[in-house]
Amino acid sequence: MKGLRRSGKRPAQKQHPPGVRGGAARRVLLAGLIVALAGGAGALAFRLCSPMKDAPELPKKEGGRDWQVDHLVTTVSLPTGNAWTDLVSTGSRLANPERMVWIPGGTFFMGESHERSFGDARPVHEVELDAFWMDATEVTNAQFARFVAETGYVTTAEQKPTLKEIMAQLPPEAQPPSETDLVPGSAIFTPPPGPVSLEEPHRWWRWQPGANWRHPEGPASDLIGRETHPVVHVSWEDAAAYARWAGKRLPTEAEWEYAARGGLDRKRYVWGDELKPDGKWQANIWQGRFPHENKTEDGFAGTAPVASFPPNGFGLYDVAGNVWEWCADWYRPDYYAISPKKNPPGPSSSFDPREPTVPKRVQRGGSFLCSDLYCIRYLPGGRGNGEPNSAASHIGFRCVASPKKN
Numbered sequence: 001m002k003g004l005r006r007s008g009k010r011p012a013q014k015q016h017p018p019g020v021r022g023g024a025a026r027r028v029l030l031a032g033l034i035v036a037l038a039g040g041a042g043a044l045a046f047r048l049c050s051p052m053k054d055a056p057e058l059p060k061k062e063g064g065r066d067w068q069v070d071h072l073v074t075t076v077s078l079p080t081g082n083a084w085t086d087l088v089s090t091g092s093r094l095a096n097p098e099r100m101v102w103i104p105g106g107t108f109f110m111g112e113s114h115e116r117s118f119g120d121a122r123p124v125h126e127v128e129l130d131a132f133w134m135d136a137t138e139v140t141n142a143q144f145a146r147f148v149a150e151t152g153y154v155t156t157a158e159q160k161p162t163l164k165e166i167m168a169q170l171p172p173e174a175q176p177p178s179e180t181d182l183v184p185g186s187a188i189f190t191p192p193p194g195p196v197s198l199e200e201p202h203r204w205w206r207w208q209p210g211a212n213w214r215h216p217e218g219p220a221s222d223l224i225g226r227e228t229h230p231v232v233h234v235s236w237e238d239a240a241a242y243a244r245w246a247g248k249r250l251p252t253e254a255e256w257e258y259a260a261r262g263g264l265d266r267k268r269y270v271w272g273d274e275l276k277p278d279g280k281w282q283a284n285i286w287q288g289r290f291p292h293e294n295k296t297e298d299g300f301a302g303t304a305p306v307a308s309f310p311p312n313g314f315g316l317y318d319v320a321g322n323v324w325e326w327c328a329d330w331y332r333p334d335y336y337a338i339s340p341k342k343n344p345p346g347p348s349s350s351f352d353p354r355e356p357t358v359p360k361r362v363q364r365g366g367s368f369l370c371s372d373l374y375c376i377r378y379l380p381g382g383r384g385n386g387e388p389n390s391a392a393s394h395i396g397f398r399c400v401a402s403p404k405k406n
Helices: 023-027 082-093 141-151 163-169 236-245 253-261
Strands: 100-103 106-110 125-129 132-135 185-189 205-209 324-330 361-364 383-386
Touching: 100 253, 106 253, 125 253, 132 253, 141 236, 236 324, 253 324, 253 361, 324 383
Parallel strands: none
Antiparallel strands: 100 132, 106 125, 185 205, 324 361, 361 383
């Protein structure tokens, strides 16, 4: 499901001196996450270039400030009241930049050859990558609140759309919204009361005025109790803006898949070949008949707090399910056939034959709406895509950083 497109325009942002604008990003990863390099089941196909003990320092940011924090800002005034002040304070208290995980360089097989895989994940091909750092978890609401508080950033979903922009993101069968609905908002998942054709996604997606990262289900919802859930309703442009502020970047598609596999050689899932080892769900995905019956056997009907499930072999959480994650690459279904072996940057432009006039960026990991019965793109080789100015209730992101150059 695509989210809402926008023109990409942004209001003027507050200006910050060097070393301040990105400073809080170094305080916004969840403290206490275990990110030590862990062993995973299955054969290791990665030829690791360096062990964990040789991980270099994270790069210093503008103004000479590095990732280490010398103080915590625990009170920030926001125009929306005490609840938001508390949320931003949470983003500071939970901050710990060392919760980025060192991903050693190496070689792996990229793509998906399973009989039910999608054509755009083929051919499976060998890729060699340099080492990098990656956020242990998806960016949380508390972290994103910190970013907004420091910069005054306004997300795609918080900007007023045009009728053309809304209709471009809805299925052809969908009824156009009224003029009164031409207000900021986003697409949200709404399960139908009973079985519907899986060829009719408009039966479970709807435009919700007032839905955005602060109000995931609309104006009546908020983030209280969801501080450590992944932020959603963020477009690629929103994610890229956060990454720049944090002194990081979005991962390439190859980096994302390499990290997600966690050292396993062409296994079906990021944790191995068995869907439920020892009878336990390993990811926040859909159980039941989609889209009307969610049995919530994994404990969650929507997004889950980050790190609710075991990490993969590299110590990364939620690289399958929970929310889709934006990557830096433009999307082309035929790119794997011409992709360079070493550090593939992605194609120079986008092309999707289903919508040839719409440029798209890659999304990875699937979401809480994926299942083997409907959408299996939560598999490590599965690919998704979306227009850079699109947003929805199941789309988030995480960041990476290149090692400091000597």
